[in-house]
Amino acid sequence: MSQTAIIIVAAGRGTRAGGGEPKQWRMLGGQSVLARTVRAFEPFGPVVLVLHPDDMARGLAEFGGRTVLVAGGESRKQSVRNALETLDEKQVSRVLIHDGARPFASADLIRRVLTALEGSPAAAPALPVTDALWRGEDGRVVAPVSRDGLYRAQTPQGFRFPQILQAHRSHAGDAADDVEVALAAGLDVAIVRGEEDNIKLTWPEDFARAERILEGRMDIRLGNGFDVHAFCEGDHVMLCGIRVPHDRGLAGHSDADVGMHALTDAIYGALAAGDIGRHFPPSDPQWKGAASHVFLSHAAELARTRGFSIGNADVTLICERPKIGPHAIDMARELARIMGVEAERVSVKATTSERLGFTGREEGIAAIATATLVKT
Numbered sequence: 001m002s003q004t005a006i007i008i009v010a011a012g013r014g015t016r017a018g019g020g021e022p023k024q025w026r027m028l029g030g031q032s033v034l035a036r037t038v039r040a041f042e043p044f045g046p047v048v049l050v051l052h053p054d055d056m057a058r059g060l061a062e063f064g065g066r067t068v069l070v071a072g073g074e075s076r077k078q079s080v081r082n083a084l085e086t087l088d089e090k091q092v093s094r095v096l097i098h099d100g101a102r103p104f105a106s107a108d109l110i111r112r113v114l115t116a117l118e119g120s121p122a123a124a125p126a127l128p129v130t131d132a133l134w135r136g137e138d139g140r141v142v143a144p145v146s147r148d149g150l151y152r153a154q155t156p157q158g159f160r161f162p163q164i165l166q167a168h169r170s171h172a173g174d175a176a177d178d179v180e181v182a183l184a185a186g187l188d189v190a191i192v193r194g195e196e197d198n199i200k201l202t203w204p205e206d207f208a209r210a211e212r213i214l215e216g217r218m219d220i221r222l223g224n225g226f227d228v229h230a231f232c233e234g235d236h237v238m239l240c241g242i243r244v245p246h247d248r249g250l251a252g253h254s255d256a257d258v259g260m261h262a263l264t265d266a267i268y269g270a271l272a273a274g275d276i277g278r279h280f281p282p283s284d285p286q287w288k289g290a291a292s293h294v295f296l297s298h299a300a301e302l303a304r305t306r307g308f309s310i311g312n313a314d315v316t317l318i319c320e321r322p323k324i325g326p327h328a329i330d331m332a333r334e335l336a337r338i339m340g341v342e343a344e345r346v347s348v349k350a351t352t353s354e355r356l357g358f359t360g361r362e363e364g365i366a367a368i369a370t371a372t373l374v375k376t
């Protein structure tokens, strides 16, 4: 294990949130709450995911291989303890402990906690209380309460690992969070600026707020790609992953699948991640004759690892011959399969250039492609 480990506690039952299934498994903008939380933390270290024993099979299916799964306990504190014990003797020097039910912790927030940990054995995000505070009884205000020095605590809460493990081992009774455990052990805890959007989904109405937060965060990208390959000797061309019989072939370093190359570049373009040549240099002999699905799968996977899904893709092939119409549906299906998206999100069509230019003279085939990527 690397020096920083992440513990995400998600073994609660979400009784206050209601909704039929535990809140961390509910869908939010096309992904489970927990998938969002895990995704936010994965870049910062290996993730130990604490799940209810009843959720282990589901956890394995969704997060197996990406996370270490640990069974939770009766309380949040016990769930954290189980994960800390798993990390003992694993060369972990610091740990971030986060609620699975907080899907919106930003990378900046996580970095702030990690930075504060350099100068303190513990650090946690919080926001100052801004509303007036009252003590109430039976629906009536009994007394005002001073809000001076009061904060609303959030997670991720960060700790030097040996100290928090020891603090948990020696802590009796329950605790609302790990800062409480750390304080009981005499650890100094630095306060880091929290974020209003870093809400913990607790009540049914929090899901409507989460949807609003998502709407404000949506990132939509559009990319285009263009490619040309010249005809050469041959008896078929590869177009959008389909072998099309023809009295010529297409020349190229790889299999010269001009449609797939244009689409691959459209995805890289939407990610501002360069082009095919940057990821698969033609000077590198290992790509000689390569099947172009390698390039397209790489681009689609890069989009996914950056948190994007492919909204749609549209490819236009420009040639006089071969006729594309009879193959267009198969081509769209094959591109969709390679990118891992539904077939109805992908279109392949063709046009001639009215016998004008190099495509009109049947010297080669050109392709243009557009792809939209969506992050919610």
Ligand SMILES: Nc1ccn([C@@H]2O[C@H](COP(=O)(O)OP(=O)(O)OP(=O)(O)O)[C@@H](O)[C@H]2O)c(=O)n1
Residues within 6 Å of the ligand: 009, 010, 011, 012, 013, 014, 015, 016, 017, 024, 050, 072, 073, 074, 075, 076, 077, 079, 080, 099, 100, 101, 102, 200, 201, 202
């Ligand atoms: N035995 C428990 C209890 C809670 N948690 C986790 O601790 C976080 C914060 O707890 P809370 O919001 O109270 O979640 P629940 O316990 O699920 O909610 P409720 O109290 O409404 O049942 C959640 O991610 C929850 O899954 C946990 O891992 N193990």
Ligand SMILES: C[C@](O)(CO)[C@H](O)COP(=O)(O)O
Residues within 6 Å of the ligand: 076, 099, 152, 153, 154, 155, 176, 177, 178, 200, 202
């Ligand atoms: C850990 C926590 O999210 C910090 O604000 C909070 O203490 C969890 O409280 P709950 O009682 O489990 O909802």
